[in-house]
Amino acid sequence: MTRTKKPPSLKDVSKLIGVSTATISNAFNRPDQLSKSLRERILLECQRIGYSGPSMIARSLRSGQSDVIAVMLSDSLTYSFSDPMATDFMAGITEVLAKANKQLLLLSSTVMSDAQVRAESLPDGFIFYGAPEGQSFNRVTRSGKPCIVVDFDAPDVSSVNIDNFSACKELAEHAIHGERDIPAIMGMRLIADNQVRPIEDKDLDHDKQEISWQRLFGYVAGAKSRGAEIPADNIIHMPVNVLEQAIDGARILLARTQRPNVILCMSDIIAIGACKVADELGLRVPEDLRITGFDDIAEAKRNQPALTTISQQGYEKGQLAATMLLENDTRQVMMEAKLVVRDSA
Amino acid sequence: MTRTKKPPSLKDVSKLIGVSTATISNAFNRPDQLSKSLRERILLECQRIGYSGPSMIARSLRSGQSDVIAVMLSDSLTYSFSDPMATDFMAGITEVLAKANKQLLLLSSTVMSDAQVRAESLPDGFIFYGAPEGQSFNRVTRSGKPCIVVDFDAPDVSSVNIDNFSACKELAEHAIHGERDIPAIMGMRLIADNQVRPIEDKDLDHDKQEISWQRLFGYVAGAKSRGAEIPADNIIHMPVNVLEQAIDGARILLARTQRPNVILCMSDIIAIGACKVADELGLRVPEDLRITGFDDIAEAKRNQPALTTISQQGYEKGQLAATMLLENDTRQVMMEAKLVVRDSA
DNA sequence: CTGAAAGCGCTTACAG
DNA sequence: CTGAAAGCGCTTACAG
Numbered sequence: 001m002t003r004t005k006k007p008p009s010l011k012d013v014s015k016l017i018g019v020s021t022a023t024i025s026n027a028f029n030r031p032d033q034l035s036k037s038l039r040e041r042i043l044l045e046c047q048r049i050g051y052s053g054p055s056m057i058a059r060s061l062r063s064g065q066s067d068v069i070a071v072m073l074s075d076s077l078t079y080s081f082s083d084p085m086a087t088d089f090m091a092g093i094t095e096v097l098a099k100a101n102k103q104l105l106l107l108s109s110t111v112m113s114d115a116q117v118r119a120e121s122l123p124d125g126f127i128f129y130g131a132p133e134g135q136s137f138n139r140v141t142r143s144g145k146p147c148i149v150v151d152f153d154a155p156d157v158s159s160v161n162i163d164n165f166s167a168c169k170e171l172a173e174h175a176i177h178g179e180r181d182i183p184a185i186m187g188m189r190l191i192a193d194n195q196v197r198p199i200e201d202k203d204l205d206h207d208k209q210e211i212s213w214q215r216l217f218g219y220v221a222g223a224k225s226r227g228a229e230i231p232a233d234n235i236i237h238m239p240v241n242v243l244e245q246a247i248d249g250a251r252i253l254l255a256r257t258q259r260p261n262v263i264l265c266m267s268d269i270i271a272i273g274a275c276k277v278a279d280e281l282g283l284r285v286p287e288d289l290r291i292t293g294f295d296d297i298a299e300a301k302r303n304q305p306a307l308t309t310i311s312q313q314g315y316e317k318g319q320l321a322a323t324m325l326l327e328n329d330t331r332q333v334m335m336e337a338k339l340v341v342r343d344s345a
Numbered sequence: 346m347t348r349t350k351k352p353p354s355l356k357d358v359s360k361l362i363g364v365s366t367a368t369i370s371n372a373f374n375r376p377d378q379l380s381k382s383l384r385e386r387i388l389l390e391c392q393r394i395g396y397s398g399p400s401m402i403a404r405s406l407r408s409g410q411s412d413v414i415a416v417m418l419s420d421s422l423t424y425s426f427s428d429p430m431a432t433d434f435m436a437g438i439t440e441v442l443a444k445a446n447k448q449l450l451l452l453s454s455t456v457m458s459d460a461q462v463r464a465e466s467l468p469d470g471f472i473f474y475g476a477p478e479g480q481s482f483n484r485v486t487r488s489g490k491p492c493i494v495v496d497f498d499a500p501d502v503s504s505v506n507i508d509n510f511s512a513c514k515e516l517a518e519h520a521i522h523g524e525r526d527i528p529a530i531m532g533m534r535l536i537a538d539n540q541v542r543p544i545e546d547k548d549l550d551h552d553k554q555e556i557s558w559q560r561l562f563g564y565v566a567g568a569k570s571r572g573a574e575i576p577a578d579n580i581i582h583m584p585v586n587v588l589e590q591a592i593d594g595a596r597i598l599l600a601r602t603q604r605p606n607v608i609l610c611m612s613d614i615i616a617i618g619a620c621k622v623a624d625e626l627g628l629r630v631p632e633d634l635r636i637t638g639f640d641d642i643a644e645a646k647r648n649q650p651a652l653t654t655i656s657q658q659g660y661e662k663g664q665l666a667a668t669m670l671l672e673n674d675t676r677q678v679m680m681e682a683k684l685v686v687r688d689s690a
Numbered sequence: 691c692t693g694a695a696a697g698c699g700c701t702t703a704c705a706g
Numbered sequence: 707c708t709g710a711a712a713g714c715g716c717t718t719a720c721a722g
Contacts, residue, residue, distance in 0.1 A: 019692075020693040035691065
């Protein structure tokens with residue numbers, strides 16, 4: 001990548017027009033500092049010459065402000081662009097940033113290069129999405145730049161989270177009708193195993209903090225309030241949120257003689273996989289088998305049958321995080337995750 | 346947004362350690378310019394002090410290189426994050442950029458603010474995705490910075506496009522079996538009307554260049570080679586690529602007495618809508634009605650029935666565009682769009 | 691209303 | 707192997 005021409009600088013322009021550099025700068029940044037007619041002449045000349053205004057680099061070196069906001073994703077950018085929750089969240093952020101005339105730099109805490117560390121010096125503020133790897137969070141905190149964390153907590157740092165436990169409890173109470181139901185759970189990243197398989201009693205022992213366990217405990221609490229139990233054997237662990245694993249997991253559950261009639265899935269993708277398997281086996285949803293999702297991605301509504309699920313409100317989360325960052329709002333907000341009742345349960 | 350502390354500068358560090366600023370700079374950027382032991386001492390001290398390396402702003406002002414690449418999207422960022430084709434494309438780009446240690450600045454040509462114009466001075470290179478609005482493309486061209494355009498053409502500018510016509514012709518030849526078939530098309534952005542409605546004979550007159558028309562002409566050519574005609578009345582225009590409009594459009598077509606038995610849709614979302622309506626009407630896909638999509642988004646495979654469609658290879662397109670940019674490859678590449686045969690046709 | 695001058699934090703020939 | 711000095715392109719008090 002080589003540059004061919006070199007664009008004119010403010011200094012070049014000031015010589016050409018015959019006024020000081022300060023005046024050119026003011027023409028762009030402080031219209032009140034010079035006469036209207038002079039300003040218009042300058043702007044017109046700049047257009048003619050091909051000078052499109054002061055460079056952001058020099059400007060931000062001098063003024064200490066770049067008007068760039070960074071989003072630091074805890075997954076690789078490549079993965080994040082394929083994750084509907086992440087892209088929803090980004091969409092919400094960009095709506096707010098566009099209105100505030102801020103630019104977006106996209107970073108990933110999985111990247112540890114010098115180039116990335118350097119890049120962190122550019123933004124005026126940071127939004128961390130998901131608990132980051134490595135030292136990026138520490139560096140940002142140390143820099144004193146404003147920072148909002150989302151989907152995790154850090155002491156004394158502004159944050160946005162959703163209440164997974166309550167939402168899952170409510171969903172389970174909706175989907176499970178009574179003690180004669182046989183509920184099951186299809187969960188993600190519950191244990192450290194890259195096999196799709198049921199978890200074991202001992203896995204349930206500990207008091208885990210991860211989001212997936214908050215959801216699981218919510219399901220179990222909801223089942224309990226309906227008089228139903230969910231044994232470890234009816235809780236399937238999936239390492240990754242993809243259709244193929246969901247299909248494998250659903251086959252395990254639906255091959256049982258004690259076949260579950262309610263499956264609580266920790267993502268919409270998983271629920272879509274469960275629906276596929278139900279269809280294969282000739283089970284009607286929701287008549288023979290009730291299935292619930294989580295996330296409320298766009299596809300949830302398009303699925304046949306449309307999924308009953310929990311809306312994570314990724315878009316709103318993004319809007320809120322960006323607004324809080326720009327307004328120096330230092331709260332730690334817990335958003336509600338909303339039950340969305342459709343056809344599948 | 347106010348900063349609290351001020352991070353140490355290279356100068357501060359050089360005083361603290363007692364070597365010149367040049368040596369600190371070299372410790373980070375040119376390891377061969379100083380002894381290994383000194384370099385290690387400097388790096389260790391920097392870590393202790395909390396200096397995370399030279400600031401990108403000052404560095405790029407001085408060296409003229411930022412290691413930032415901009416992607417200029419022709420839609421708003423908010424829209425783009427909800428568009429599976431755009432996010433696939435971005436995923437491909439970020440994979441290449443991550444490997445090359447480049448950072449990503451996301452811009453939209455729909456934004457015309459001074460802040461955005463300024464931001465354009467930062468990146469070392471640009472990828473334009475979709476024909477841009479406004480002057481951004483002219484400014485970038487004038488700057489002489491490397492630039493790749495995708496999904497449109499500009500004279501003497503490196504580009505990546507896909508062959509819409511050929512792909513659609515092949516798809517139509519696959520889906521239409523003979524002259525007794527009644528094919529229809531559900532297309533996007535064919536005419537300037539925000540109603541979902543059939544187009545008219547006069548709309549077919551002109552020799553249009555837009556992507557949607559290249560696709561349409563491909564369908565018509567494919568139909569012709571199977572001996573079938575597609576009258577204007579069987580070509581539905583939809584202003585936007587959303588499920589609701591697809592459902593409206595499919596209802597128009599499938600309510601006809603001369604009911605089409607092949608529907609060629611210009612996106613997978615439209616095809617999914619058509620499948621929904623077919624299901625409502627008790628029509629079996631593909632037995633009673635063959636439906637094809639376009640794009641091959643992830644959902645195409647998950648749909649019931651899985652969609653026969655055209656893969657736009659968004660990910661590969663992104664990889665190629667980014668690679669070409671970084672390698673100063675000045676070709677104008679036409680990629681093949683691939684027919685993907687599944688269950689719906 | 692306008693301009694001369696300092697300085698933001700670096701990198702890079704160049705001298706030693 | 708190391709350091710003194712210039713300069714990247716701006717903004718901003720300040721003087722006039």
